[in-house]
Amino acid sequence: MTQQTKMPKNIKIRKATDSDEQLWNEYVTRHPHSGPYHLWEWRDTVLKAYKHTPHYLLAEEADSGKPVGVLPLFYLKPPFSRGQLVSLPFCDYGGPLADTDEIRLALCQSAHEEAGTHKASLEIRCNQALSDIPYFEPFGNKVRMLLQLPENSEALFKQFRSKLRSQIRRPIKDGLYASVGSSELVEDFYKVFTINMRDLGSPVHSKVWFEHLTSGYGQKARVGVVYKDQIPVAGGIILLHNDTVSIPWASSLRSYNRLSPNMLLYWSFLEYAADNGFKRFDFGRSSPDSGTFRFKRQWGAEPQPVFWYSDSNRSQEKSQNGKMRERAENIWMRLPLGLANFMGPRIRKYISL
Numbered sequence: 001m002t003q004q005t006k007m008p009k010n011i012k013i014r015k016a017t018d019s020d021e022q023l024w025n026e027y028v029t030r031h032p033h034s035g036p037y038h039l040w041e042w043r044d045t046v047l048k049a050y051k052h053t054p055h056y057l058l059a060e061e062a063d064s065g066k067p068v069g070v071l072p073l074f075y076l077k078p079p080f081s082r083g084q085l086v087s088l089p090f091c092d093y094g095g096p097l098a099d100t101d102e103i104r105l106a107l108c109q110s111a112h113e114e115a116g117t118h119k120a121s122l123e124i125r126c127n128q129a130l131s132d133i134p135y136f137e138p139f140g141n142k143v144r145m146l147l148q149l150p151e152n153s154e155a156l157f158k159q160f161r162s163k164l165r166s167q168i169r170r171p172i173k174d175g176l177y178a179s180v181g182s183s184e185l186v187e188d189f190y191k192v193f194t195i196n197m198r199d200l201g202s203p204v205h206s207k208v209w210f211e212h213l214t215s216g217y218g219q220k221a222r223v224g225v226v227y228k229d230q231i232p233v234a235g236g237i238i239l240l241h242n243d244t245v246s247i248p249w250a251s252s253l254r255s256y257n258r259l260s261p262n263m264l265l266y267w268s269f270l271e272y273a274a275d276n277g278f279k280r281f282d283f284g285r286s287s288p289d290s291g292t293f294r295f296k297r298q299w300g301a302e303p304q305p306v307f308w309y310s311d312s313n314r315s316q317e318k319s320q321n322g323k324m325r326e327r328a329e330n331i332w333m334r335l336p337l338g339l340a341n342f343m344g345p346r347i348r349k350y351i352s353l
Helices: 018-030 038-050 101-118 155-159 162-175 183-200 207-220 254-261 262-275 292-297 316-333 336-346
Strands: 012-016 059-060 067-071 075-076 083-087 120-127 137-139 142-146 174-180 220-230 231-241 242-250 282-286 302-305 307-310
Touching: 012 101, 018 038, 018 059, 038 207, 059 101, 059 254, 067 101, 075 316, 083 101, 083 242, 101 120, 101 242, 120 242, 155 174, 155 262, 162 262, 174 183, 183 207, 183 220, 183 231, 183 242, 183 336, 207 220, 207 231, 220 262, 231 254, 242 254, 242 262, 242 336, 254 262, 262 282, 282 292
Parallel strands: 083 120, 242 282
Antiparallel strands: 012 059, 059 067, 075 083, 120 307, 137 307, 142 282, 142 302, 174 220, 220 231, 231 242
16 A cells, blocks of 8 residues: 555545434444444543544445444544544544455545544554554554353353452352342443543543443443442443454452452353353453453453554653653542542543543
8 A cells, every 4th residue: 555545446535524424333343353443332421521533434336325334533633732632532442344355455545535624643443453554553452351152151151260250259159149130220330430541640531422422322231230239349331243242441440359349240240241142251451461361261251452642642652651640540549539539530531542
């Protein structure tokens, strides 16, 4: 591919509008490499919760209007900073889906041109590798942790090692119980999530974000909460897409770590996935050999690479910003919870990771 990609014959690329929701979702659902974040519901959640501008590119056959590719993008513009065009913010991957490599490259070229119009950097996160795009540089060192699921939860439980089975049973013996539902559990999930994110030194998503997400995804989103004496002590959200269940968010209270509520939370989601006919469980991204990597590996999950690309020097940015980020995290951990919850969403909306 040269700097300027030649448009495939009989193909046009345009920006999708609200009227394209059904067309978009039908194409995404059919595509073998799609994920829950490619769906139109992600667009609606980001737009409604954080007001970022969507640039959803749709490739069509010029004569029939048949969709042959999509590339979802959002423009994030923090105050007093350069804007960023990213596919996709707040999740592990987005990236182009297309019928052919030629169409996929043409979508990336259109995104590059769109970024130039806004004088913005461009970042594309994929679950499949891109190639032959000279203005992109790979960055990051992350993997997705994927577990192949058997026919039901009983078979899944039997394939675990005895130590893991004991870790799942322990919180139940100590009186913990789990509930898997929908938007009615967002309030309890968020109580846990805000505390955990403050303790990690990270600005928290707004509650409105999760309310729009669970409302928009409907039955394709499930909320799980683990309780001790009716107190929420762990919580998470899963998204359901085709044959895969993904878990973008999970948290537990450190003060209850001795009771292992996180083990019961994950088991509840895995049990739900296996018993409802899903074939894969996506534990989300981790750095190889990190603590979260080892936690996910113990369930039998195997690493699969994610492919993140940028048109700017991210390795240099990481070197420059690493110490500053560490200092910011240490300060954030010490904030009163109320202040962290007030300030967090106002900052988090501009952090695309």
